[in-house]
Amino acid sequence: MSAARLVRFTAVLIVLAGYVVVFRSGEGRIDAALAEGARLADLLGADERIRLTEPALVAERAHLMRNAAGPNLHADRARLVAMFVREAADTAARHHTAIRAIVASDARQAIAATQPFETIGLDVTAEGRYADLLDTLAALSNGPVLASVDLTAIARAGSAATTSALTASLHVVVHRLSDVRARPR
Amino acid sequence: MTRIDYAPRWLERRLGITPPVVAPAMRVPIVAVVAAVVLVAVLWAVQTVRLRAAVDAGAVYAHGVAAIEPDVSRVRALEADVARLRDLGAHIAALRRSGPSAARTIAALGDRMPDGVWLSALRADRGTLALEGRGRRLATIGTMLSRLATLPGYGAPRLVTAREDPTRHGVGYAIEVEPHR
Numbered sequence: 049m050s051a052a053r054l055v056r057f058t059a060v061l062i063v064l065a066g067y068v069v070v071f072r073s074g075e076g077r078i079d080a081a082l083a084e085g086a087r088l089a090d091l092l093g094a095d096e097r098i099r100l101t102e103p104a105l106v107a108e109r110a111h112l113m114r115n116a117a118g119p120n121l122h123a124d125r126a127r128l129v130a131m132f133v134r135e136a137a138d139t140a141a142r143h144h145t146a147i148r149a150i151v152a153s154d155a156r157q158a159i160a161a162t163q164p165f166e167t168i169g170l171d172v173t174a175e176g177r178y179a180d181l182l183d184t185l186a187a188l189s190n191g192p193v194l195a196s197v198d199l200t201a202i203a204r205a206g207s208a209a210t211t212s213a214l215t216a217s218l219h220v221v222v223h224r225l226s227d228v229r230a231r232p233r
Numbered sequence: 234m235t236r237i238d239y240a241p242r243w244l245e246r247r248l249g250i251t252p253p254v255v256a257p258a259m260r261v262p263i264v265a266v267v268a269a270v271v272l273v274a275v276l277w278a279v280q281t282v283r284l285r286a287a288v289d290a291g292a293v294y295a296h297g298v299a300a301i302e303p304d305v306s307r308v309r310a311l312e313a314d315v316a317r318l319r320d321l322g323a324h325i326a327a328l329r330r331s332g333p334s335a336a337r338t339i340a341a342l343g344d345r346m347p348d349g350v351w352l353s354a355l356r357a358d359r360g361t362l363a364l365e366g367r368g369r370r371l372a373t374i375g376t377m378l379s380r381l382a383t384l385p386g387y388g389a390p391r392l393v394t395a396r397e398d399p400t401r402h403g404v405g406y407a408i409e410v411e412p413h414r
Binding site for chain 2: 053058060063065071078092115178185186189195196199223
């Protein structure tokens with residue numbers, strides 16, 4: 049091979065080496081850097097959108113806290129039961145019915161109590177006219193003490209078939225928040 | 234004709250360097266080598282500038298992400314708090330609805346009692362309603378059964394007994410209604 053051809057071959061080798069070493073490897077690194085930049089840009093965009101939701105979340109939290117602050121969820125068991133008994137008596141008087149008995153029982157209920165709730169079961173016997181008993185039943189779960197109310201039985205009061213008074217047996221489950229951390233802050 | 238350049242070259246005049254004499258056949262290959270080196274150098278410079286620009290842009294975004302991170306953490310904690318309060322609110326609302334819901338069921342049951350049928354006892358056990366009472370005639374018990382089939386949230390009623398009561402001039406009945414599962 050002549051010297052001129054060798055030099056020309058060297059020039060071609062330099063161009064090829066430049067393509068492989070400088071261009072191809074450089075493109076790989078640039079692509080990786082661009083991809084990382086795009087990922088970070090997306091992350092930044094998502095974070096910006098999350099930050100923009102803060103005012104709405106603050107407003108919703110305030111609204112939810114006002115709702116959760118309605119019933120008394122924090123008193124101890126004895127105080128809650130005392131409050132419920134007073135409330136049941138007032139409700140019965142308001143709706144012209146009479147509470148004949150309140151007996152402690154197991155807390156069985158249709159609506160499962162999830163953590164962090166603690167439940168107290170009570171069997172309540174109320175007496176009154178049909179419509180008044182229904183009003184009492186509806187009102188008992190809307191008092192200052194959070195309680196679910198299920199009807200267990202309803203029957204005529206006494207043995208006289210002509211009497212319009214009915215006796216309703218209700219199963220009441222009083223709820224309180226046992227976990228301090230779960231209380232609205 | 235052969236041309237001879239007798240004037241000294243610029244490098245010889247100024248710097249006293251005598252450049253090597255390149256054979257005419259070697260000039261083009263050498264220019265090609267120099268051009269190849271220049272091309273690769275330019276390519277390297279361009280790639281370096283592009284890489285630096287890409288890395289700098291990524292660094293700007295990374296700085297932005299780091300700067301916003303405390304705000305995002307605060308919003309995440311707020312989201313968790315709101316989710317917990319939503320669950321609490323939903324549970325409270327479900328409990329609040331239990332009394333009116335039971336009252337509505339009993340009222341709907343009463344609305345479906347035809348004339349001439351009386352309810353003397355109703356028991357609820359795990360959602361199943363057991364009704365006992367009397368009717369003037371057997372046909373009214375049938376009417377009641379068909380009406381009870383439309384009770385919201387409950388399936389078809391099941392007649393347990395319907396028995397004539399000669400002492401009280403009527404028909405005693407027992408019916409069960411199960412909730413939809």
